[in-house]
């Protein structure tokens with residue numbers, strides 16, 4: 116069995132609005148039929164990623180506006196949302212500075228887990244995770260449009276719709292203060308997981324301290340101190356350390372990727388069938404997550420936008436397009452010596468995001484076989 120994935124290529128071949136990426140998105144919207152997914156008066160979560168102070172390669176507000184207008188056109192009430200990654204007030208200001216605000220997107224822009232990042236409902240997840248702290252505004256929304264900037268990710272190998280649902284659906288913190296009841300649960304191996312540092316390897320470059328979203332790392336008398344109570348177990352400090360000196364006891368790769376699929380499933384279980392639509396933006400495909408402090412140059416040329424009602428199919432099609440593309444000169448792909456014909460993201464990052472798509476298919480979230488239909 117296969118699922119349809121609609122594709123609006125990035126390449127503009129005529130000097131005409133109809134050849135623009137914006138017009139392509141409008142054609143995709145017609146194909147996935149908002150009218151059948153969204154009822155009159157229904158609140159609709161338009162879930163995206165707001166980026167960071169230094170990561171500007173997000174889904175542009177222009178596209179969010181088109182999607183929000185399409186929701187309104189069928190009688191829905193859209194709100195653009197993400198969950199807290201840094202302190203909530205600051206994160207809304209990041210969104211604003213990246214151009215995402217009510218004026219630009221034409222609807223409310225909110226944090227689905229609240230300004231303090233601790234509004235969540237614990238929902239059941241699969242055997243790896245057991246439970247998942249789902250942001251309440253997503254839990255309560257009867258319909259959702261999942262708008263994903265598709266790129267690499269150091270830990271997951273790929274970040275698209277599955278990761279947007281999973282990590283992006285999880286609340287940043289919990290009012291009890293227990294990180295195990297928030298997003299850190301998806302990263303850390305056990306309840307005892309904590310950040311440790313090897314002073315023999317550490318050069319005190321302080322990159323870990325600067326990347327920590329919570330100020331949980333500080334320098335005291337030439338030593339680094341990690342505040343376990345503040346730490347969300349997000350793993351960013353480990354990802355940026357050039358010496359391998361700071362470590363979070365994380366889930367194994369297999370468990371992490373399966374956990375992403377399980378968390379995505381836990382989110383989707385709160386929606387009636389047919390109420391979630393997916394738009395994958397394979398544009399500005401940089402090698403890292405949008406929550407990091409920088410956005411590197413893209414590793415492949417812009418591919419376009421893909422849309423489907425099947426999360427597995429749209430993710431498989433997006434990964435196939437990216438991984439079979441040609442590495443861009445001047446990018447990390449060229450720096451790592453990747454050649455045309457090699458699978459780009461796994462070769463660049465050393466982690467294969469296909470694992471999360473396979474896991475999602477395995478637990479019945481959709482079909483890996485797809486029919487790509489250009490619009």
Ligand code: SF4
Pocket residue numbers: 312316317318319320321322323324339355356357358359360361
């Ligand atoms: S990033 Fe690594 S080397 Fe730099 S201060 Fe942190 S632990 Fe030390």
Ligand code: SF4
Pocket residue numbers: 310326327328329330331332341345346347348349350351352353363
């Ligand atoms: S895992 Fe590292 S970066 Fe993340 S909150 Fe804890 S100390 Fe900060």
